[in-house]
Amino acid sequence: MGARFLINEAPLDKADAILVLGGSATYKERAHEAARLLHEGRSQRILITNDNMRGPWSSAEQRNLFFYERSLEELRNAAVPAQSVDVLMKPVAGTYEEAEVVRDYAQQHGLHSILIVTSAYHSRRALWVFSRVFRDTRIRIGLVGVRPGLESPPPATWWLSARGWKMVPTEYVKMIYYVINY
Numbered sequence: 001m002g003a004r005f006l007i008n009e010a011p012l013d014k015a016d017a018i019l020v021l022g023g024s025a026t027y028k029e030r031a032h033e034a035a036r037l038l039h040e041g042r043s044q045r046i047l048i049t050n051d052n053m054r055g056p057w058s059s060a061e062q063r064n065l066f067f068y069e070r071s072l073e074e075l076r077n078a079a080v081p082a083q084s085v086d087v088l089m090k091p092v093a094g095t096y097e098e099a100e101v102v103r104d105y106a107q108q109h110g111l112h113s114i115l116i117v118t119s120a121y122h123s124r125r126a127l128w129v130f131s132r133v134f135r136d137t138r139i140r141i142g143l144v145g146v147r148p149g150l151e152s153p154p155p156a157t158w159w160l161s162a163r164g165w166k167m168v169p170t171e172y173v174k175m176i177y178y179v180i181n182y
Contacts, residue, residue, distance in 0.1 A: 003155035003168045006175075008124040012142020015115035017086075017106070018043045021098055021126060022051030024067040025167075026119040026151040031071045033146045034117045035078035042115060045084055046075065047105065049098045052091035095126055096182055099133035106139050113140040119152050120145040121171050125178055132182060 020034045034046050048071050054064040065073075068087055075085055088105055092098045106114060118126045123145035130141050148154050151163075158164030 002172075003121065003158040003164070006121045006124050006168065006171050007145055007155065008127050008143065009145055010127055010141060010143040012113060012115045012140060013042065015043045015113040015140075015142060016111040017045040017047050017114050019047045019102055019114050019116045020049070020071055021095070021116060021118040021122070022049045022053075022067065022092060023119055023122065024051060024053045024055060025163075026122075026146070027055075027067050027071045028074055029146045029151045030117050030119065031074035032078060033144060035075055035080050037115065037117065037144065038080055038084065039078075045086065046080060047102065047114075048072065048075075048085065048087045049101060050087060050089050050091050051098075052093070095122075095129045096133065096178065099130045102130075103133050103137065103139070107137065111139060113142070116141065116143040118143065118145060119167075120148050120155070121152060121167050125171065125175050128175075129178060129182065 018034045018037050020030045023030060038046055048068050050068045053067050055067050055070050058065045088101050090101050092101055116126060123143055127143045134141050153161045153164040158168050
């Protein structure tokens, strides 16, 4: 039950934009899910936030790429046209700041709906945060949590992996922090 409680969704068939939340440890699964949704016709635009974190060394680029750059690379490899992707370059340090940056972007660009893509274990907190930040707007929020498996351990066996021990308990701590502070 511990990991399953963290998993949440908010259906939204179509959206003005699909939002890939920053999350350096799980950028691949989030980018692939966003590409799948775009190819399904759920939206024609993907937004990526900038968590301002760098990943491992890129031999091709001869530098450590930012994770938003790695997400862009994954989208490109998934045949997402470059003109369909916008990177929100303002650096963010957490989900609440992401929600504020996305709200401002959505209001400036006249968006009426956003479909959030995030990791399954981040989905409950992400939906809670975005619902709070967007509550006084008329912008509809949906959320798709990426099924665990690629970069996240399955909910039934999360405790059998080091990554699971990092993700699940940490998410509970973050939820408590967010409820207290926001």
